[in-house]
Amino acid sequence: xxxxxxxxxxxxxxxxxxxxxEHNFKKALLKAKTQNKEVMMxxxxxxxxxxxxxxxxxxxxxEVSKYIQKHFIVISLDIQKDxxxxxxxxxxxxxxxxxxxxxxLIGKIxxxxxxxxxxxxxxxxx
Numbered sequence: 001x002x003x004x005x006x007x008x009x010x011x012x013x014x015x016x017x018x019x020x021x022e023h024n025f026k027k028a029l030l031k032a033k034t035q036n037k038e039v040m041m042x043x044x045x046x047x048x049x050x051x052x053x054x055x056x057x058x059x060x061x062x063e064v065s066k067y068i069q070k071h072f073i074v075i076s077l078d079i080q081k082d083x084x085x086x087x088x089x090x091x092x093x094x095x096x097x098x099x100x101x102x103x104x105l106i107g108k109i110x111x112x113x114x115x116x117x118x119x120x121x122x123x124x125x126x
Contacts, residue, residue, distance in 0.1 A: 018065035022074065028041070040122075067119060079093060085103075096108065
């Protein structure tokens with residue numbers, strides 16, 4: 001039963017954003033390496049309105065979703081629940097870290113934004 005519920009949640013998230021969201025840093029890095037993509041790691045929290053806006057509105061924008069799916073492996077980590085990887089410090093959330101498959105930081109976006117402006121920021125990173 002638990003697996004069925006997880007499958008339903010995963011399917012809804014995938015359809016809602018158009019891209020898969022990982023929750024394991026090492027797994028995301030491995031996927032990035034095998035798919036020749038970078039990692040877009042989002043630090044967030046369930047109580048964060050800007051984080052929820054990004055997930056519920058900006059990521060559902062067709063252009064943003066397609067761009068992210070083409071160029072990035074996405075990982076979302078809750079700052080209160082998940083173990084955060086060392087070396088990726090933040091001052092506020094949401095914070096987006098852009099990392100190559102060798103864990104080198106290649107860019108960072110702090111804060112949420114409208115879909116069109118977020119897409120411009122994404123394109124300036126990759």
